[in-house]
Each structure stands twice: as structure tokens, then as C-alpha cells.
Amino acid sequence: MTAMRCFTPFLLVFSVVLLSGCQTLQNIDKGLYDVAESITETDRVTGQRTLSAADRTAQIKQGNAAIQQMLAAERKAGRKTDAALDRREYQRLIQIFDRVHQISHLSQERWQPILLDRDSFNAFTTGGTYIVVHRGLMQQLNNDEVAAVIGHEIAHTVANHIGERQTSQQISLLTSSAARKQGYQAAYTHALEREADRIGVLYSALAGYDPYAATGIWQRQYQQQGNARSLFAHDHPVNAERAAETKALANQVKQYYQSGRINPSAATLRDNNSLWQKRDNRDQATAGEGGGVSAILSTALGAYVDHQQAKQEAGRQAQYAQFVKAVETYMQLEQQRRVSTTSWSTRWRYAGNRSLKGVVMGFIAEDSGGKVHRYVAHQSGIVRPGQRFSLTFKTNDGVTLAQLEKMKARYYVDDALPY
Numbered sequence: 001m002t003a004m005r006c007f008t009p010f011l012l013v014f015s016v017v018l019l020s021g022c023q024t025l026q027n028i029d030k031g032l033y034d035v036a037e038s039i040t041e042t043d044r045v046t047g048q049r050t051l052s053a054a055d056r057t058a059q060i061k062q063g064n065a066a067i068q069q070m071l072a073a074e075r076k077a078g079r080k081t082d083a084a085l086d087r088r089e090y091q092r093l094i095q096i097f098d099r100v101h102q103i104s105h106l107s108q109e110r111w112q113p114i115l116l117d118r119d120s121f122n123a124f125t126t127g128g129t130y131i132v133v134h135r136g137l138m139q140q141l142n143n144d145e146v147a148a149v150i151g152h153e154i155a156h157t158v159a160n161h162i163g164e165r166q167t168s169q170q171i172s173l174l175t176s177s178a179a180r181k182q183g184y185q186a187a188y189t190h191a192l193e194r195e196a197d198r199i200g201v202l203y204s205a206l207a208g209y210d211p212y213a214a215t216g217i218w219q220r221q222y223q224q225q226g227n228a229r230s231l232f233a234h235d236h237p238v239n240a241e242r243a244a245e246t247k248a249l250a251n252q253v254k255q256y257y258q259s260g261r262i263n264p265s266a267a268t269l270r271d272n273n274s275l276w277q278k279r280d281n282r283d284q285a286t287a288g289e290g291g292g293v294s295a296i297l298s299t300a301l302g303a304y305v306d307h308q309q310a311k312q313e314a315g316r317q318a319q320y321a322q323f324v325k326a327v328e329t330y331m332q333l334e335q336q337r338r339v340s341t342t343s344w345s346t347r348w349r350y351a352g353n354r355s356l357k358g359v360v361m362g363f364i365a366e367d368s369g370g371k372v373h374r375y376v377a378h379q380s381g382i383v384r385p386g387q388r389f390s391l392t393f394k395t396n397d398g399v400t401l402a403q404l405e406k407m408k409a410r411y412y413v414d415d416a417l418p419y
């Protein structure tokens with residue numbers, strides 16, 4: 001294990017581009033969001049921002065043109081799509097898609113999912129009437145989880161998060177490696193992700209899909225990948241935060257969930273529910289006559305999101321990242337021992353003077369082909385100053401320790417919060 005012998009943070013600086021390969025869920029919404037553009041537009045859910053029919057027609061035209069362009073590129077590259085690619089998975093996708101779309105705010109528009117020949121875990125929309133899903137995502141998720149992703153993606157269009165730049169960026173990512181290299185870190189802001197999550201989780205419940213499925217996805221991501229708080233700039237909420245937030249949302253909408261079938265009152269509930277309400281009902285609700293409408297208006301969808309707020313969130317995330325990097329200088333590797341061909345145990349001593357919780361240690365390695373492998377190990381409970389703790393790492397992608405030894409690698413602190 002020569003490559004792992006020394007724990008020397010900061011010596012190897014991997015670029016964001018390299019890391020994006022193992023960033024899975026972050027990829028769900030890669031694309032560029034322009035806050036200023038979006039807030040001047042509309043919100044179909046709350047009516048707080050209004051989009052004219054003409055605006056929407058133009059948006060569809062543009063979004064769909066981008067999709068056509070993408071499909072042409074796929075054909076040119078000899079890649080199949082939809083049923084021709086995988087009949088069974090496409091059928092499954094359509095079934096789930098139809099049920100979620102049916103209860104969405106855009107049910108009157110004719111929408112269609114596209115199944116793309118990619119192993120990656122990704123799905124996106126361009127503001128038109130298509131949702132693009134990579135085959136890799138279908139293969140990794142059950143029906144409830146696919147519904148969660150679809151609901152989230154439809155929500156981005158419903159809440160009008162899709163701007164022109166985003167559309168072109170999204171498409172160029174698929175078609176041009178140069179664009180890919182520029183990175184898609186400046187994806188949607190946290191605020192917009194939360195908004196899409198909120199609508200998406202409600203859609204799941206109304207369509208008869210488990211509203212906790214989104215939480216399941218994020219928890220799994222957290223287990224497998226940690227939060228990578230100090231590794232990348234996070235434009236999305238980190239995995240653990242997203243798991244907690246979607247769970248809180250699911251708690252609120254589970255009352256509408258009827259397993260396996262669309263809630264008969266879906267249309268009414270869609271507009272008036274515990275997560276938001278239409279503007280015309282607001283006065284009523286605040287006067288206490290809103291029936292099922294709760295007083296969660298402070299977090300209501302369509303709440304004004306401005307640059308300042310986005311910047312504040314970015315600042316908060318940067319502070320977290322700094323804290324985690326500081327913790328890294330106090331984590332001392334005392335021992336590592338081979339457990340099997342794909343796992344090894346480590347012993348650490350924490351030399352800092354502030355107690356920690358939510359400690360996740362990471363190991364990152366780059367193979368000769370430039371592919372990045374990243375593994376994490378979670379320490380449950382509190383880590384106090386001077387404390388020693390043991391963690392076992394396991395590769396989850398078939399890479400053996402013998403292979404890891406030949407790679408450029410290092411440990412890092414994936415996440416830690418002050419206790």
C-alpha cells in the first residue's frame with residue numbers, strides 16, 4: 001500500500017473536471033442557471049411569477065430544438081435511443097413518466113421521455129416537453145426512485161428554472177468535450193434545487209409513488225460518496241442535507257400518498273397543499289381559513305430568490321468547506337491494514353481541539369487513465385480532541401488494493417461538522 005502510506009493533504013490537487021466523473025447525482029442537473037433571468041419570469045405553481053403563453057411557446061420551441069439537435073448527434077454517432085435502445089427499460093420509463101406528468105402542473109402539455117444510451121447516472125430537461133434520462137440511471141433506480149427524479153425534473157420546468165443559457169450548456173455538455181471540461185459546477189443554485197425537490201416530492205406522493213424515495217437516493221449517495229464538502233464547489237445541497245430536507249418534505253406530503261395509484265383529488269391537492277398554495281388562496285389561508293393549507297409560507301415555493309440569497313448560500317458552503325479542510329490538518333493516520341483484496345482498515349487520531357460530528361473520511365485515487373476513484377468511510381458519533389477511531393474502507397467499483405497501490409492517491413476529510 002505504498003501509495004497510501006503518507007497522509008499529505010493538499011499535495012495532490014485534482015481538478016473539478018476529473019472529479020466530475022464520480023459525482024453521479026450532482027450530474028442530474030448540470031447546466032447553468034441564471035438567477036436574474038429566472039426570477040423575472042414565472043411560477044406556474046404559485047402564480048407569483050407569471051409566464052405568458054407566448055413565452056412558454058417560445059421556451060418549448062427552443063428547448064425542443066436543443067433536444068432535436070442532441071438526437072441528431074446521437075444518430076450520427078450510431079447510438080440508439082428509446083425502445084430501440086432498450087425496450088423493457090423504455091416501457092418502464094414511459095409508465096412512470098406518464099403517471100407523474102399526469103398530475104403535474106404541465107399535464108396539459110404533451111410530454112415525452114427520451115432514453116439515452118449512456119451508463120451514467122443522469123437526467124435532465126431543457127425547458128421544452130422532453131425529459132432525457134440516461135439508461136444508467138434507469139438501471140440503478142427502482143420505480144419509486146425513477147418517479148422522484150422525473151418529478152424533480154418536471155418541477156424545474158414548472159418553476160421555470162430553465163433559461164436559454166442553461167439549455168445550450170446542457171446540450172453542449174453531451175456533444176462537446178470542450179464544454180465538458182469547462183465544468184458544470186455552476187449548475188442550479190441550492191435554492192432552485194430545493195424548490196424542484198419540494199415540487200418533485202409532492203408529485204411523487206400525488207402520483208402514488210413513495211414520497212420518501214428521493215430521500216433514499218440521497219441517503220445512498222451519502223453512504224457511498226459522503227458529501228465531498230471540501231473537494232468540489234457545491235452548487236447543489238450536499239447529499240446529507242438533501243436527504244434530510246427531502247425527508248422533511250415527505251413527512252409533510254405523505255398524507256396524500258396512496259401507494260400505487262394517483263390520488264383521486266390530485267388536481268386539487270396539487271394547487272392547495274401543505275407545501276404551497278396558489279396566490280388567490282393566500283389571503284384566505286393567512287386568515288386561518290385555508291383548510292389543509294399550512295402556514296409554511298416562509299418556505300413557500302416561489303419565494304423570492306435573489307442573487308444575494310444565492311451568494312449567501314454559496315458563502316455558507318464555502319465556510320463549511322474551509323472548516324473541513326482545516327480539520328484535515330488535524331487528522332493523523334496512525335495505521336492501515338489490509339482486510340481483503342478490496343478493503344482495508346485504518347486508524348486515526350484527531351489532534352484538533354474542537355469536537356466533531358458527522359465525520360466522513362475519504363480516499364481518492366487517480367488511475368493512469370485519469371479516472372478518479374473515490375471511497376468514503378463514515379465515523380458515527382462524536383469525535384473528541386485527542387480521540388482515536390478506526391474506519392474500514394472498501395472499494396465499491398471492483399478496484400483491488402493491488403491496483404490502488406499503483407495509483408496517485410491520498411486520504412482527505414470528506415466531511416465534518418463542529419459538535
Ligand SMILES: [Zn+2]
Pocket residue numbers: 028029152156188193196
Ligand atoms: Zn435539479
